[in-house]
Amino acid sequence: MTKEILKKPIPDKVKTLIDYAQGEGYCNNILQGEATAEELLAILTHCTPLMPQKGVEEWQREMFRKACDYVYNAYEKIVPLDFSKVSGIAAESPLELDLFRDVLDVPFPAPEHPTFTFIDLFAGMGGFRLAMQAQGGKCVFSSEWNTFSQKTYFANFGDMPFGDITKEVTKSYIPDRFDVLCAGFPCQPFSIAGVSKKKSLGRETGFKDKTQGTLFFDVADIISRHRPKAFYLENVKNLTSHDKGNTFRVIKETLEELNYSLHYLVMDGQTYVPQHRERIMIVGFDKERYHGEENFEFPEQHQATRSVKEILDPNIDPKYTLSDKLWEYLQNYAEKHRAKGNGFGYGLVDLNGITRTLSARYYKDGSEILIPQEGKNPRRLSPRECARLMGYPDEYMIDKVSDVQAYRQCGNSVIVPLITAVSENIIKCMEA
Template identity: 70%
Template sequence: MKQIHIKLDEDIHKRISDLAALEGSSLQEYILSAVCNKFRQSNNQTNQTGKFTFIDLFAGIGGMRLGFEEVGGKCVFTSEWDRFSQKTYLSNFGDMPEGDITKIDAKEIPDHDILVAGFPCQPFSIAGVSKKNSLGRAHGFLDQAQGTLFFDVARIIKEKRPKTFLLENVKNLRTHDKGRTFKIICETLQKLGYSLHIGIHDGKHYVPQHRERIFIVGYDMEVYGGMESFQFPEPTQTPRPIKSILMSEVDDKYTLSDKLWNYLQQYAAKHKANGNGFGFGLVNLEGVSRTLSARYYKDGSEILIPQGEGKNPRRLTPRECARLQGFPDTFKIVVSDTQAYRQFGNSVVVPLITAVAKEMVIAMDQYQTNKILQPLMSV
């Protein structure tokens, strides 16, 4: 990261400091945001290319954006509240995401063809529900911090009426609260006037990781009348083994200490004796891994790489985590290892998103083609 040092007279410094204080940000963060807004304005004026426009909500580090840009889209708005994710996003896309979505006026969001949102999954994930239950805390829509954020997506859809949208979440969303949560989500989207296509897909067909996620694709009934020809992609590639994403040289700091390795083995043995399946995941290098989670930074136990006789297993490096999610090696990692593990664990399988995005665009294009040809064919 580069630094710029500038001199300001006292009056300008005070005015900027006061504005930063009003927004609850530091002076440095305020100036960075202002510079990024200038870049964003410039990009919107000079880069109008793109087959379609889209917005990226709950953007994380931009995994969804990569997939939609790959099939010709132009991102016109981004929202992500986590400051570390914002830093990674800015470094890779040149855009500083807007912050808290609950404070964003939908009217101020640019018009767009496709809305993309990987709204927070912790309230619905198996791990998230278990943890909140153990703490006596609410989950799902009763989780005031995250569960109701779906309705912010809904209010933006209602205001901006994108032609289509893609929502992504954990597989458990469908069965959470005996299916009531998912029923509310679907009914809300249908009442807004969208036909829905729902599928559960595993990232293992695109990367060497077992990662099941639910996808909800919606098309505006006012535009397509429910006649869109969308279909989820059928995997055609043979799954790659996890050894294909491993680095040839890895720092010893990623090797588990004797203390941690002994603890993980004892923990697994204890639960096995009690008939539970909890324990570390030592990877078969010819196969695929378990699901990478945001907690990977804690001990790496769900995905451990064997290193041969006499050496403890190791964690994946952040770059290997990026590869496991299908990010290109050109993607910049500009945060600490702990934050990088969280970011990639919370992200998406980029090639799977690309495949879904491609089918969404094909359906949009096909409908327009049929609409043009239909009058000609009836002559």
């Protein structure tokens, strides 16, 4: 669904509320005819005194409710909440009335007495936020372009993430100072043509030359502008070998050029959950502050201690059982590739073991992780079981979106207890 421009004037009461929270004149950043309804909601929910948490005064809650009602009503007038079906999947509005009604009663509010601040880029469904809040951190800015992920994030934390982080107007809402930058940025190749030409002419090249046009550029740009005490980046294991190693080389050079000491390690989520999921963790500390003397170490890794059966529901909806047609197709597909000497095929899980890596395509057929059933075809995991496989607590709300969107979000997410363990060590170093 496209982002619609907010055309209805912003009431003076709402402007007063935002300026009270963010500082006088803050509303001047909200350009009429450019801001979207989602962006205004992001601004409102990031207003520091009004973020859902204990200790918020009732008058602030009431003002906030009125402001949210305004955004919702403006949004409803722009986009009727009568969404058609797209490719057989019900299209959903990212802003539904129940979210506004519950916005001040969320399961994971900001800590009442935070000890540090952080920003959450490429926030997804909120794994980094859970980890950092567990250490006493308060999120002062979040960004996520996917509207369905925004919806899940909003339901759990009461913050609507800002959208496209590549836009300068979005970056303008980032507070001047914060302690930690978190980002699970996408893996993209860097173009070396322009850099090579400049070098051949004897010209200096900086990170902007090497990373322009990639989402990592925006991460580096924000680090450069705001100089947080530390950053924590997460990516796929193949980042180290992507584009023949050039991608990771440029990332390391860029972060070191920004005068940060680097620590990186490929870690497997099976230490914390019954899933084999390898990801590279990249942690950096500001050399201007710590002089490269921080005593940071990654948590110890060990073989899995949990099994798949621990995350399964005893009573499962029959809709997750594979149809005869799909089960036959998967078996034939696997047999065809076995005959060719390939390893492609479905993954029938040993319930006493761990699973393969959960992917964002799991919603299609669930083939990489199938649960055996006595006397029946195997079944796929439910969205709730997938969330458990990623380390999310059962209180985490994933039912504000369809099963398809929940599967996608889990497959794109981080292993929460792994991120939490690394975050704990980061904060210990910062506070030492």
